[in-house]
Amino acid sequence: MRKALMLLLAICLWSTGASAQVRVTKGMTDASLLDVSGFKASGTGELFRQTLEANLVRSGWFQIITAGRAEFTVVGTAEDSGGNLSVRCEAYNVITRERHFGKSYRSPSADARQMAHRVADEIIKALTGREGISSTKIVMVGNRSGKKELYICDADGQNLRQLTRDNSLSMSPKWSPDARQIVYTSFLSFFPDVYLITLASGERRRIANYPGLNSSAAIAPNGRELALTLSKEGSPGIYIKDLRSGRLTRLTTSRRAAEASPSWAPDGQRLVFVSDVAGSPQLYLINRQGGDPRRITSSGAENVDPDWGSNGFIAYATRVGRQYHVCVLNPETLAFRQISSGSGDFEDPSWAPDGRHIVCTHTVNRRSRLFILDTMSDLRVSLLPDSEAGDWFSPAWSPK
Amino acid sequence: MNNRWLLLVALVLACAFCSTGCKRRQGGLRPGEFGVDPVTGMAGGGDMYAAGWQSDRPENMTFLPDVRFENVLFEYDSTQVASSERAKIEAVADYIRSNQRVGVVVEGHCDERGSREYNMALGERRALAVRAYLIGLGIDGAVIQTKSYGKENPIAFGSDESAWLLNRRAEFVFYNY
Structure with a gap:
């Protein structure tokens, strides 16, 4: 039964x-x-x-x-x-x-x-009948060496290992759809540039170093394109770069906004991103071909750090008063629900491929740790054992 | 091509604004007035500061760590250069003008609140606003680089407005090319 x-x-x-x-x-x-x-x-x-x-x-x-x-x-x-x-x-x-x-x-x-x-x-x-996530991994930023470097652990928080030794500043890691590569922002060559690491070989390639800002990169579900923030034409906007031809397309056209954090829909036809064109940072949807962005958040002083899950829902962080909480939003109906609860700030969510769990940061008194939230229950567990020293930021759950 | 048009439009607008709205100084139009938004009267943050790079990043940069200028400070969530901060940028322009083969990296920084990725974009807007003001003062955009640190590099620690104010800033790093 x-x-x-x-x-x-x-x-x-x-x-x-x-x-x-x-x-x-x-x-x-x-x-x-x-x-x-x-x-x-x-x-x-x-x-x-x-x-x-x-x-x-x-x-x-x-x-x-x-x-x-x-x-x-x-x-x-x-x-x-x-x-x-x-x-x-x-x-x-x-x-x-x-x-x-x-x-x-x-x-x-x-x-x-x-x-x-x-x-x-x-x-x-x-x-x-459900797919498990026991063999998946989480990439994150850690500061225990005194510099921010990338680290990877298993989904159960074990097997933590350091991925970069840039001795610089590493940010915003994201997985490729095949989970074989990680794209991230590094100040390795003085300026913030976007790099691609192939995990099996350890090879690292710089894939965006335009004048100004190169950041918040996300590889498309087709694995062939990169959405990212560039400021080479002035105000930081969202661009799409074809990884094979190197061809660059400007996706957003506002010249009066700071724009960041593009995240692809599972079918690759739309993206969600952050723009402050209306004054405060909010979430917008845009077609992969461009056109007018549509604002999808109206509640909360700020809505940031979107992650479009394989289940079709967008996880993001919302600021209510002085506190950030993780929410989940249906991009079709715009209905949303707060997932995190309690004191401190819950930010930077990333969906697990099971469409059920979310990893996010939890910051209390400037100490930042990673937590796994369960969208189907109130269960919340610390990702890493408490014995792991340092602060942890910007987690991204592998897609497989 | 597009950018040149925008620049031209911005120039025309700025000229029109200045011919009607602001005091003329000796020697006619002061270059700094190009950096004033004709709509808001504020410096930085408007369309005209969106001038992109016509050039790649410099190949060889020899940094000048001993050359230091005051940080430009910003209001919360703002990318506008406040009038109180303009003299700091003008001092930087004077330094670049009076030295050979000197360029500047404008670093944009934010306070600790909010999304890391969004703050990278916000910090870049701050650096771009200062860059635009420098361009308005007649400095060649090719020798003004921007570099956003978002909220990653605070100089003041503490979670109160006095610390946040110092962290919402643009810093200047000079180089020889």
Whole structure:
């Protein structure tokens, strides 16, 4: 019954597309009770087990219980032998006794965490029909070295590593649609320029260094174009650069505004961006071919940092009074909902590819940390362990 | 081509404004008056300051760290050069005029409030407003670069108006080319 309901929910969510997310009611998205006490581990298998459990919890679909009757159970073993990890894993519906999932894996013990990410997403898919985000990554800016550099971690906040060592100022990282490249702004060559890093090779290429400002770059869903802010013709506006031919097109034409933060619609046909043409920074939509921008925010003193998610919704930060909060907006109906709550400033949101979670900054007393918000519940978790020193800014969730 | 037209229009407007609206100084039209918005009477921020670069960035820049001039300060969310700040820019123009092969990088900065990316654009508008004022004073736009730091480089720490005021600024960095 539960599974049928979940499947029905999944189908409903899928078939109604963009409008589904906001309409989802609390009861339908309550986490399923999951019993993992039957999963036994030894050696590095314990790292696998812990990672698997944490990933299942962070997915938002499950609540781990140690007593009482669960709806689902995960059983199996993770054993370390001679530098290899052998995993056997099964998932059952406790009520119907139906076996939804059963697989065996073997890989070098050093890959225990990656393996756990993969198994977690397979279990999530089998039990909920949804794509998991356990294997995705988050790129961010950190200042622990004394300079702002790019860092990457896994979606569960582990495996944090430094990506740039520019010893300069790095800003605004964004992923390519294939998650193989990262575009960002760096003052490496004195001026703010846009660079592209290929993760596998580590190669870095400067792709925009026009006179004046080169910033807030975002690669189009087709992977071939770049939207960015340039000021080479004066007032900073939004441009589109063809990455192969280098051809540049000016998208916005206002000469009296500061414009920034273009973010592409999932189909690549429109963009949302920030402009202060009406006095305060607000969100506007514009067609990929140009034309007149349409203002889509009217509430809040400022509306900034838009991120158009794969689910069709735009996450952004709104200023109410002196405080910033993360909101989600339906660009068709312009209905919006505040996602964050509590004290401090919540800013710079980025959607996870599951269309459910959002990573954002949370600043209290000038200390900036990253939080993951769940748009279907009030759950909020710190991305990085508290032991990680430094402030963290401008997170971007990988699209896969 | 487009830019030249805009510049021409701006010049004509500025001339028209100055011939009717402001005092003529000795020697006729003062170049600085080109930097005054004919609509608002304020310096900086209008269309005429949107003059883009006709040139690439300079290839070789030797910085002159010992040459220092006062920072130009801005109101909250504003890119207008206040009349109280104009003398600071005029001093910079005098320095460039009286030295050979000297250029200036105008750095635009913002206070700590708000979006990092938007503040990069806002800081650039501030730098561009100062650049336009310098161009109005007769300095060749090819030797005036802009560089926005957004809110990334505050000089005053603290979350109050006294710190914010000092951080909303344009700084000057000089170079030889």
